[in-house]
Amino acid sequence: MRVGFLRHFYVRRLLRFMEKSKAKRRALPPELTRLEQMLSRLPPQKRAEALETALLANPDETPSREMRRAAARQDRLRSDGRGYRSPGAERPRRRS
DSSP states (O other), X not given: OOOHHHHHHHHHHXXXXXXXXXXXXXXXXXXXXXXXXXXXXXXXXXXXXXXXXXXXXXXXXXXXXXXXXHHHHHHHOOTTSOOXXXXXXXXXXXXX
16 A cells, blocks of 8 residues: 555554454454454554554565564464473473
C-alpha cells in the first residue's frame, strides 16, 4: 500500500476488527490469527506502527534461512517458556 492515508485507515480498521473479534470471542480468519499472535506481544501503542511497517515491507523478498528458523523456533516455544523438546530427548539431570 503506497498511499499513506489509505494505509493508516487500513491499519486502524484491521486492529479494531481484531480487538472486537477478540472481545466477542469470535475466531479470526487463519491469516489473521498468526498476525494477532505476533502483535499481541507488543504494547498496544506499538501495534499500529509494527503493522504499518510490515505492510510497507517488500513481500517479494523471501526471508533469510536464519529468520525462518528463528520464526519456527518461536512458534515451538511453550507457554511456560521452555523450548520444544522431542519425545525421545533426554532431560538434563539435576544435581543434588
